[in-house]
Amino acid sequence: MDSKRRKPPASILEIAxxxxxxxxTVSRAxxxxxLLSAATRQHVLDIAEQHNFSPDRLGSSLRSGNTRTLGLxxxxxxxxxxxxxxxGAEKRARQSGYSMMMTxxxxxxxxxxxxxxxxxxxxxxxxxxxxxxxxxxVVLNTLKSSGMACVLAYNECPTMSCAAVDNRxxxxxxxxxxxxxxxxxxxxxxxxxxxxxxxxxxxxxxxxTAKRLKLHSVTHHVMSTHTTANSAIVTALLRGAxxxxxxxxxxxxxxxxxISTLQELGVRVxxxxxxxxxxxxxxxxxxxxTLTSIEAPGFEIGRAACHLLLEQIEHGSAAxxxxxxxxVRGASAAAFLANADHHNEKITPC
Amino acid sequence: MDSKRRKPPASILEIAxxxxxxxxTVSRAxxxxxLLSAATRQHVLDIAEQHNFSPDRLGSSLRSGNTRTLGLxxxxxxxxxxxxxxxGAEKRARQSGYSMMMTxxxxxxxxxxxxxxxxxxxxxxxxxxxxxxxxxxVVLNTLKSSGMACVLAYNECPTMSCAAVDNRxxxxxxxxxxxxxxxxxxxxxxxxxxxxxxxxxxxxxxxxTAKRLKLHSVTHHVMSTHTTANSAIVTALLRGAxxxxxxxxxxxxxxxxxISTLQELGVRVxxxxxxxxxxxxxxxxxxxxTLTSIEAPGFEIGRAACHLLLEQIEHGSAAxxxxxxxxVRGASAAAFLANADHHNEKITPC
DNA sequence: CTGAAAGCGCTAACAG
DNA sequence: CTGTTAGCGCTTTCAG
Numbered sequence: 001m002d003s004k005r006r007k008p009p010a011s012i013l014e015i016a017x018x019x020x021x022x023x024x025t026v027s028r029a030x031x032x033x034x035l036l037s038a039a040t041r042q043h044v045l046d047i048a049e050q051h052n053f054s055p056d057r058l059g060s061s062l063r064s065g066n067t068r069t070l071g072l073x074x075x076x077x078x079x080x081x082x083x084x085x086x087x088g089a090e091k092r093a094r095q096s097g098y099s100m101m102m103t104x105x106x107x108x109x110x111x112x113x114x115x116x117x118x119x120x121x122x123x124x125x126x127x128x129x130x131x132x133x134x135x136x137x138v139v140l141n142t143l144k145s146s147g148m149a150c151v152l153a154y155n156e157c158p159t160m161s162c163a164a165v166d167n168r169x170x171x172x173x174x175x176x177x178x179x180x181x182x183x184x185x186x187x188x189x190x191x192x193x194x195x196x197x198x199x200x201x202x203x204x205x206x207x208x209t210a211k212r213l214k215l216h217s218v219t220h221h222v223m224s225t226h227t228t229a230n231s232a233i234v235t236a237l238l239r240g241a242x243x244x245x246x247x248x249x250x251x252x253x254x255x256x257x258x259i260s261t262l263q264e265l266g267v268r269v270x271x272x273x274x275x276x277x278x279x280x281x282x283x284x285x286x287x288x289x290t291l292t293s294i295e296a297p298g299f300e301i302g303r304a305a306c307h308l309l310l311e312q313i314e315h316g317s318a319a320x321x322x323x324x325x326x327x328v329r330g331a332s333a334a335a336f337l338a339n340a341d342h343h344n345e346k347i348t349p350c
Numbered sequence: 351m352d353s354k355r356r357k358p359p360a361s362i363l364e365i366a367x368x369x370x371x372x373x374x375t376v377s378r379a380x381x382x383x384x385l386l387s388a389a390t391r392q393h394v395l396d397i398a399e400q401h402n403f404s405p406d407r408l409g410s411s412l413r414s415g416n417t418r419t420l421g422l423x424x425x426x427x428x429x430x431x432x433x434x435x436x437x438g439a440e441k442r443a444r445q446s447g448y449s450m451m452m453t454x455x456x457x458x459x460x461x462x463x464x465x466x467x468x469x470x471x472x473x474x475x476x477x478x479x480x481x482x483x484x485x486x487x488v489v490l491n492t493l494k495s496s497g498m499a500c501v502l503a504y505n506e507c508p509t510m511s512c513a514a515v516d517n518r519x520x521x522x523x524x525x526x527x528x529x530x531x532x533x534x535x536x537x538x539x540x541x542x543x544x545x546x547x548x549x550x551x552x553x554x555x556x557x558x559t560a561k562r563l564k565l566h567s568v569t570h571h572v573m574s575t576h577t578t579a580n581s582a583i584v585t586a587l588l589r590g591a592x593x594x595x596x597x598x599x600x601x602x603x604x605x606x607x608x609i610s611t612l613q614e615l616g617v618r619v620x621x622x623x624x625x626x627x628x629x630x631x632x633x634x635x636x637x638x639x640t641l642t643s644i645e646a647p648g649f650e651i652g653r654a655a656c657h658l659l660l661e662q663i664e665h666g667s668a669a670x671x672x673x674x675x676x677x678v679r680g681a682s683a684a685a686f687l688a689n690a691d692h693h694n695e696k697i698t699p700c
Numbered sequence: 701c702t703g704a705a706a707g708c709g710c711t712a713a714c715a716g
Numbered sequence: 717c718t719g720t721t722a723g724c725g726c727t728t729t730c731a732g
Contacts, residue, residue, distance in 0.1 A: 011726085023727090024703065027727055028701095062725075103440060286636075374718075707723105708727090712722090
């Protein structure tokens with residue numbers, strides 16, 4: 001019936017001639033209606049409507065220089081905090097007539113660089129990203145020197161505009177809470193620190209606070225990825241006299257995997273050991289036990305980041321926003337009982 | 351130091367003159383390297399490298415007509431199945447050098463229309479979407495008549511290219527499973543059916559199968575949203591002699607909320623009543639009780655949808671893919687015990 | 701208030 | 717193999 005090559009959509013010239021006006025007038029009817037007489041404007045819009053016409057952003061972008069498109073570069077959407085972040089950012093963008101181009105990097109700096117390069121080719125007006133490590137990120141330097149508007153989400157960085165929680169303060173709050181439950185030996189679990197400045201800040205916050213509270217110093221245990229527990233490492237850290245009574249995980253997905261690993265090992269949470277996460281993902285409250293965590297509101301971080309980005313694009317400002325965090329008391333962390341580690345005594349060091 | 355208005359990035363003409371060749375040659379060095387001598391090509395690329403140049407897609411798109419950008423329109427990323435779908439689709443797109451523009455619609459047909467309109471303005475080469483109701487969707491008709499390449503994800507639709515699980519067969523499998531556990535009265539819970547053709551198909555599959563298996567006919571209970579339980583409705587359906595012994599929820603998020611609502615009401619799952627979901631989200635296995643569900647693999651659906659879309663763009667084909675589903679046996683659905691509804695007897699109808 | 705003309709950055713078509 | 721030329725669709729001066 002209809003040919004495979006469909007006819008191209010009407011251009012501004014056809015509308016102009018159909019309406020008996022110049023192309024400039026058609027353009028103005030859409031972009032600067034105040035410059036036209038009400039009659040002309042309405043006439044043009046009617047004709048456009050009839051032809052089902054709306055101006056092509058491509059020509060418009062090329063000529064005027066603004067694409068009304070933003071970029072969002074996140075580690076992964078499998079982590080609900082980042083999915084929420086997208087929703088917050090995209091909603092804010094949409095409110096200002098911007099579209100969002102998005103990609104994921106899986107915490108891989110090489111993919112981060114490729115992502116920025118690819119997106120930048122589309123002449124985005126600005127970009128929101130979460131990088132592995134804001135301090136030594138080549139891609140951030142490239143981006144800054146290219147002059148593209150740019151805001152970090154989740155990363156804290158003194159030299160760039162960013163929207164994030166205060167990771168150190170949040171970790172502080174968690175350690176204070178765990179201490180208030182009677183825990184004196186706390187271990188911190190995370191993925192590779194060089195791939196997450198957030199994990200680093202959280203560890204630092206935890207260590208500083210433990211020292212200030214005169215707890216045992218916080219040990220650090222590195223999993224091979226950010227969100228999965230290594231069974232061997234978890235087993236190892238349960239051994240010995242200086243075994244921790246609470247495990248503070250650098251994010252909730254890791255905490256969930258740690259808990260299920262512990263359960264497989266026959267270690268009860270929180271009876272034998274307490275576990276806390278970070279991020280406050282909603283599924284934490286459906287788990288058994290419910291997850292103790294720090295809520296870092298993804299939607300709000302995304303919204304704030306996009307807001308900052310738009311301000312930067314429109315007014316050149318380069319402010320940052322610190323989004324408030326909140327302690328979530330769940331059942332996975334409970335009061336420390338001196339004899340709770342009885343279970344452990346039976347484990348023979350191998 | 352540097353002025354607020356940074357100098358525009360190098361254009362192809364500057365590179366051309368710097369390299370002592372024509373602009374067309376620079377273009378070819380990037381797009382059709384096989385047309386150039388190795389020497390010229392390398393020389394041009396070196397110069398480009400020095401100037402940190404990469405061709406602007408905007409000019410390229412306008413001239414050549416392809417933007418190498420796809421659109422993805424999903425209900426929400428808060429539901430992990432859709433987040434996975436994005437990951438699958440975007441990864442596939444990236445492999446073919448496409449970027450992904452994305453937006454969410456929160457199951458609102460008006461937002462669906464606005465989303466498509468907005469994205470179409472960017473001259474996408476194709477679009478993947480999940481709509482509320484593929485059968486009577488104005489936006490789908492608009493899209494088809496516009497000639498834009500288009501694939502549905504999750505929706506099943508005989509007249510369009512789509513990537514989805516067989517919802518009726520999947521619901522069939524679930525009912526067969528529940529029946530095998532001894533359940534004879536099954537209730538189906540969902541959001542408004544006119545906003546979800548998937549929920550409709552699943553209900554139909556459940557009803558047909560219940561009839562074939564000579565179970566009691568499946569009752570249907572409508573929640574005000576797709577993913578939250580109405581406490582009053584849940585309470586009501588627990589009353590009476592024909593109270594169901596199993597609740598089949600149209601998605602996992604709803605099932606999770608139903609379970610927590612039941613627990614608040616003092617009804618034990620699965621001891622007093624069994625609950626099943628649909629989607630097979632990964633958090634289902636961390637819950638207590640673990641969730642019985644049908645896995646509808648989001649990543650695979652996204653990947654397949656994007657694959658179909660690219661085929662359609664490149665070869666005009668309009669095939670569909672049925673992605674296999676899988677029953678996930680969790681602890682939320684257990685064998686029916688005749689006396690299990692003792693708990694119920696005590697509830698006084700009000 | 702409206703029109704004419706130039707050109708954003710790039711690539712396709714055509715020459716050579 | 718490489719250069720020349722024209723123009724994708726739009727907006728923006730500048731003139732009226």
